[in-house]
Amino acid sequence: MGLLTSLKDSITRVTDGLFASEEPKRIGIYGPPNAGKTTLANRIARDWTGDAVGPESHIPHETRRARRKEGVTIERDGKEVTIDIVDTPGVATKVDYEEFLEHDMEKEDAVRRSREATEGVAEAMHWLREDVDGVIYVLDSTDDPFTQVNTMLIGIIESQELPVLILANKIDKEESDIQRIANAFPQHETIPLSALEGQNMDEVYEKIAEYFS
Incomplete structure (x- = not known):
């Protein structure tokens, strides 16, 4: 009887472990260009x-493909x-190659970057509709x-019930004007931070653990 009980307990522990383990949640960091998403x-x-x-950069659309850090x-x-x-x-609603010319790029390179950035926007929208479990929305x-982009994206996030x-x-x-951000989307809590300086990151981590656990 003791052997059967021990075996049953072992099976239960293994089964509970299997069902308790979950895949990591995919959290997309979204927002307009140069809001500080990659810095965050x-x-x-x-x-x-x-x-x-x-890599981080002051040049708009430096991140032109979604990048993932797991676990x-x-x-x-x-x-x-x-x-x-x-x-x-x-x-962005439109990626103009002239934005890149302002940063001393050759036209050919600017056109290439604008094309890549446009493809990246499409990829970001696909991730939002299909592949993320929650969103951190970063605003400058x-x-x-x-803006049209912010209103559209928050609307999509809400329609997806993320x-x-x-x-x-x-x-x-x-x-900086934190209240202006809070007033724009009063239905959601707004957390102030400086990703560059690391200011208020403790509260950010508290909220991430609260919102996405």
Whole structure:
């Protein structure tokens, strides 16, 4: 009887382990170009894994393909969540090659980059509709959030019933206006931060563990 009980307990532990384990949730980092998405993705990845996701740049549309960092485990206040970070290209209604010319690029290179960025936007939209379990939406708190792109993306996120965390980035800048972000999307909580300086990242991690666990 003791042997049967021990065997039964072992099977139960294995079965419980199988059903308890879950695939990491895919969390897409979305927002307009140059909002600081890659800077945030790198900050999160470095803090919890020691590795970066991709190169950062002041040039718009530097991220032209979605980049993924898998198995990032975040722990806060007794909550733990393991996520795959998906750093997506900045979404814009139109990518004009002239934007790149302003950064001293040759026309041929600028045209190539604009084409790649347009393809990246399409890829980001595909990820949003098909392949993410939640969204971190990054906005530059020095810019006007009332844009067609932001309204469209938040609408799609809501229609997909995805959990979304809105971050007002770049609070290290003097012209930052957090309340303007909060007023734009009052149905969602807005968390201020500076991904570049690491300001308020503790609260960001608390909210990530809360929203996506």
